[in-house]
Amino acid sequence: YSGTSGTELKKVPMEINWNPEMVEKQGFPHFMLKEIHEQPRAVAAAIEPHISRAENKVTLKGVGFGGEAIADLDKIDFKKDYALTSEVLSKVERVLIIACGTSYYAAQVGKYLIEHHAHIPVETDIASEFRYRENIVLPNTLVITISQSGETADTLAALRKVKERGARVLSICNVRNSSIDREAHGHLYLNAGPEIGVASTKAFTATIALINCFAINIGVLKGSLSREKEIKYVEALLKAPSQIEAVLNFDKYFDKAAETLGKFRGFLYMGRGVSFPIALEGALKLKELAYLHAEGYAAGEMKHGPLALIDEEMAIIMLAPQDALYDKTLSNLEEARARGGKIIAIGTGDNEHLRRISEHYLPLPKAHWTTNALLEVVPLQLMAYHLANHLGYDVDQPRNLAKSVTVE
Ligand code: M6R
Numbered sequence: 001y002s003g004t005s006g007t008e009l010k011k012v013p014m015e016i017n018w019n020p021e022m023v024e025k026q027g028f029p030h031f032m033l034k035e036i037h038e039q040p041r042a043v044a045a046a047i048e049p050h051i052s053r054a055e056n057k058v059t060l061k062g063v064g065f066g067g068e069a070i071a072d073l074d075k076i077d078f079k080k081d082y083a084l085t086s087e088v089l090s091k092v093e094r095v096l097i098i099a100c101g102t103s104y105y106a107a108q109v110g111k112y113l114i115e116h117h118a119h120i121p122v123e124t125d126i127a128s129e130f131r132y133r134e135n136i137v138l139p140n141t142l143v144i145t146i147s148q149s150g151e152t153a154d155t156l157a158a159l160r161k162v163k164e165r166g167a168r169v170l171s172i173c174n175v176r177n178s179s180i181d182r183e184a185h186g187h188l189y190l191n192a193g194p195e196i197g198v199a200s201t202k203a204f205t206a207t208i209a210l211i212n213c214f215a216i217n218i219g220v221l222k223g224s225l226s227r228e229k230e231i232k233y234v235e236a237l238l239k240a241p242s243q244i245e246a247v248l249n250f251d252k253y254f255d256k257a258a259e260t261l262g263k264f265r266g267f268l269y270m271g272r273g274v275s276f277p278i279a280l281e282g283a284l285k286l287k288e289l290a291y292l293h294a295e296g297y298a299a300g301e302m303k304h305g306p307l308a309l310i311d312e313e314m315a316i317i318m319l320a321p322q323d324a325l326y327d328k329t330l331s332n333l334e335e336a337r338a339r340g341g342k343i344i345a346i347g348t349g350d351n352e353h354l355r356r357i358s359e360h361y362l363p364l365p366k367a368h369w370t371t372n373a374l375l376e377v378v379p380l381q382l383m384a385y386h387l388a389n390h391l392g393y394d395v396d397q398p399r400n401l402a403k404s405v406t407v408e
Helices: 031-037 039-050 086-090 101-118 153-164 180-185 203-220 226-245 250-261 275-290 299-304 326-338 353-357 369-388
Strands: 094-099 122-126 141-147 167-174 186-189 266-271 294-298 314-320 342-348 360-364
Touching: 031 039, 031 250, 031 369, 039 203, 039 226, 086 180, 094 101, 094 226, 101 122, 101 141, 101 186, 101 203, 101 275, 101 369, 141 153, 141 353, 153 180, 167 180, 203 226, 203 250, 203 299, 203 369, 226 369, 250 314, 250 360, 250 369, 266 275, 266 299, 266 326, 275 294, 275 314, 275 369, 299 326, 314 326, 314 369, 326 342, 326 353, 360 369
Parallel strands: 094 122, 094 141, 141 167, 167 186, 266 294, 266 314, 314 342, 342 360
Antiparallel strands: none
């Protein structure tokens, strides 16, 4: 019976796809470290339902995808009630992604991918800002909410607001039947298993992997991604779990390096393209776990202010993968170094130059730019974990933070 009204409550049994083992540490000292190590599996589980390995093809499978075909596609009006079918997705003209914290940084990675593959504008917004603004949701905008927990109050409020304005909402979420999941029209699940550490890790990489699938799918449906490119991007994505596995070896590296790294006054994380949101995520991890001052910046913005911060007490964490922007990133790195900054570079393979000019050089396996973010974030998670641990902080329960922010 309801405690407030005294009316009889009807409880509906619900099946969950999590088992008791998943909520144990399984020999790891902390849930966070266990969840970092689960990422190869989490990424594979996120993409598996949507990829045909035989054809290297993406077909999104989720509740809300499918349903009735629409008779007149040119008359699609997103204010009417219909399923998020392939036909509907092919008519999406813009995407708005709303989220908070780490999920918001995953949204920013999604912006680069969707804009590149589908040639449509993608806006990302922080839910706590979006909900209190006069927002314009134009027709044929697909709104995507990202939330690991599905219970973040600001994201839920933003979802309700866009629904009032007639938009269709696709939820990317880890918890089935959570508040956000229940109120969205379409659903893509992370399948990452329970994430218990307050700092989000495996949900972040699972989200980026899933957004890769979404971006490929909508790119194909909109006719802007050739079959050849679809195959290439799917192949890159399928390689990600084993590449993440290789990157997990940095665990031992940061266990040793934590003592030296803990002495810096500040940490400046930088990157370009998809590495920019990863810089933001790396800085967030360090702040929330090790309580150290860290900032994430787009490397190209360095000259517009942060350069003044740099001296020999500042660690510069530079994400410098061998991508189209490598030369530009390298020149930013040289600028930081010339001001005395101590460089921790994350690059591709055995890059002799980066190794020579850095205090710490972390080589990543060669990957396609669309999956680089999945690899780059892992050393940053491990660095924050080991620094926090070394400084004696509670890694799974950082001070002042809750796993899901269900109040404002
Ligand atoms: O459950 P959500 O994905 O909606 O949570 C959003 C943020 O509260 C969350 O990502 C938070 O920033 C994490 N503590 C970051 O590690």
